[in-house]
Amino acid sequence: MNIVAIVGSLRAASYNMMLAKFIQNRYAEKVTVDILTLHDIPMYNQDEENNPTQAVVDFKARVKAADAVLWLTPEYNSSIPGVLGNAIDWLSRVDKVMIGKPSFIMGASMGNLGTVKAQMHLRDILFASGLGSPVLQGNEVYIGAAHTKFDAAGNLTDEATIQFLDKVMNNFIEWVQ
Template sequence: MSKEMKKFVALVGTNTKDATNRKLLQFMKQHFAGQADIELMEITGLPMFDKPQDMHVPDRAQAMAKEIDAADGVIISTPEYDHAVPAILMNAIEWLSFGIHPFADKPVMIIGASFGSLGTSRAQEHLRQMMDAPEVHARIMPSSEYLVGQSLKIFDDEGKLNDTEKVAQLEALFADFQQFVNISKELWHSTQVDKELLDNRNNIKA
């Protein structure tokens, strides 16, 4: 792998088998293989979040956090259920912002695929609000909404997007995301302060 090639973690925002959001991330992994190392991360295997009194974070969440920490950025692909993200994705983010803060100042790109014609606009807005929460504190790429509607029809038998306009849009947004990651690295002055503030909040939690 080239020294200049960035490493991204791609969170599959659902546990649904044969999910089109997983297919979208798999397509990105293959399509951008010459530009970046994209590794898919499933969000299964976590218990239902129930704030533990002993502040214990499950091993699975700690392992996920370690991979996110080591990545240059994160891509999250979410479906839309009742104008919101799936409960399993909310659960994962809750664990990944409880005592650990891998998303703090981490560049994040949000995308999504949906069976319907409207895509995942409201779910993406919901996810942006979550990722911007004080305990998460991600750096979310602005003006980057990527909506894949009618997702059952948009992938061919080989898992490739068969809509050339959607592919071109994704290529442009991914190029912007890589530049956003570069810019974010220049904002290092606040990163250490932000993480110290998050750690202090953990120490005073009831």
């Protein structure tokens, strides 16, 4: 099974990128995880939606080719980051590559609640008519106090979190299959 992991942070030391890399490495025998960054995605402009940049064309093609999408989002101002919303705008237009594609949402932050509010908003967005992506329910991953769960090298070290991720990733893989 092929999954694209869309990381909603541009920060060099992003906990969500660390989480994506952990998922990619830990579950490599079960799934292939292609991590997508949003650094090169230009701002969505309806005037350009039929003639997007190559970065957008490639981004949409990688999402379309995947069996499922793993969203890793930080929380900015109690919602998703603008860069993630922008990427979603591109995915929801013209060829609408997300329709029917299974999604799973995770997030890590330094706050105690993880990314609860951002994930609630993202879940609502993914049900919009231009996206229509079913989202795995009941397996929410809110990694709070992320700065205490990753080491200086970016490795997830919190055993309880790792065990929980083992459980929910298995649930996600079974659900998609």
